Amino acid sequence: MGMNTNGNPVLTTTVEAFEKLINWGRANAVWPFQFGLACCAIEMMATASARFDLARFGAEMMRASPRQSDLMIVAGRVSQKMGPVLRYLYDQMLEPKWVIAMGDCSSCGGVYNNYAVIQGVDKIVPVDVYVAGCPPSPDNLLYGFMKLQEKIAKDHPLRSQKVLKELKTL
């Protein structure tokens, strides 16, 4: 949606308030896609379990269908064969959607510095948050998740980039 506020202060404030509301909803209801690729998935499960409890952020609703999920946690190394599948799944998710590259392998290839593993999942899907670690402990993932929430809160869902640029030059 590209809403043009034309520098009207009342309209701008209203749109900003609405954007804040939408961002608040989106940040607090991020449903992850239920799949894991490698050892990081074990830590991801631990994040959702007792002691760490991803549910506190309203994000324990792991949906098995890409149509119902908002967040893709790439938990583990992505082999060259898995790459196209991952991209297909990402394409099938509905807007808005986010990606967390969990662990060194999915962030940059990690220890698998070879021809069989994609050297960083950002080569095939746009990544929002990178979580370091091999594997990252659940609190690391939680920290990454909170970073993602901060990022979502800064989004402008109602105004296009062009409008925002114009606003800045005003």
Added chain:
Amino acid sequence: MLSEYLSILIYMILASGITLVVIFANKLLGPSRPSARKSAAYESGIKPTGTARERFHIRYHVIAMIFLVFDLEIAFIYPWAVIYKTLGWAGFIEMMIFLGILIIGFLYAWKRGAFTWE
């Protein structure tokens, strides 16, 4: 009596209004970035093959048929149950004959393996 159904109708119309809002909300409010891959059927990230409207097991058909028979029987049992106290023992015997025939059919279907699901 008609007014009872009238209030159900009003209630249904209001519920349908809310439902319409819910169903078409995304069309009005959501972003839209369609692509060929996005609209393809979900098959675990693989390109979908063949038709989705596959042939399915005959057993579903058998279950549906037996259900139809039984559901009709239940539709007969309800009016009987309402006036049962005035019918007395005669009503009891009639219903037991009715149920007896039903149970024979039920046992036959059971024996022929209509409810076995392997």
Added chain:
Amino acid sequence: MGSPPILAVLAVIVAKALVVIVVLLTAFAYMTWLERRLISRFQVRIGPNRVGPFGLMQPLADGIKLFFKEDFVPAGADKVLYYLAPGLAMVTAFTAFAVIPFGPPDVQLFGVPLFQISNPNAGILFVLAVTSIGIYGIILGGWSSNSKYSLLGALRSSAQLISYELGVGLAIVGVVLLAGTLQLPEIVKEQSGFFFGFLPRWNIFVQPLGFLLLLIGATAETNRPPFDLPESEQELVAGFHTEYGGMKFAAFFVAEYVNVITASGVATTLFLGGWQGPFVDQFPILGPLWFVVKIFAFAFFFIWIRATLPRIRYDQLMDVGWKLLVPLALLNLAITSVIVLIWPSLGGGS
């Protein structure tokens, strides 16, 4: 008193309908919250607590997110049916609640009972009929979305629902035999008073088997665990709503939870004395309160068994439905019809 003005009657009917719809929607939202909190507690977790006190704003956040999701129709889908299916599921779920009384029928405004949308003489039969139409929502949703998972999920789901419909239908006949009427307020009224001076005259004490059958059947009818085969993630992704996202998916969710509320309402009305409770005769306004308390007990029970029991296998599901529920329900029907003739005053009433 002459006949009340027709406009006033209509206004009362519309206001009543609106209030019930809003209350049901709120109840749906907070049942998801309750479920997530309780499941978390059962699993030694904390549950949603970041938005608002005790995470009370969580349903709101979910709702906002779903409202602003992308609209999506799969390629090759039957577009009309694809949009119709969740709507059908939701409308029928709401409609089924219409005949359930949540308070004494004597509380009236302009001659319209306030605590029930409508009281047709078909009563409980209306609930069964409307919930049967709800199955169309599931099978059409699965068939129209042009996905193999959806189709298989829809087939399984409808086979399960029609199998358990029989058990439920036959289990309810026992109560109808005792009451001699299909109208739900009458059935509740006949459960007033006490057995032996202390035990409430609820049908659960007369029809324990029927209550058990209805409870099992209702769990399966509402696709709740351990009977949530239609959406078993390990085999069928998300079952019949695999290809549904955003608010259309939420509509199926609304339907499921409103169906849980309706099933609890039916079980409460038929077996637990509906709105009856202490001091209702003096203060009729307490009726809805007791009703809500009983519904809440059922909701808690449904969540509790979700946290306790593993999902059963599909052949076991069909075995329970056909080889256990239906024969037991027929047995219950036969026994009850004998008892009603031997001991006519048992069910109270006529």
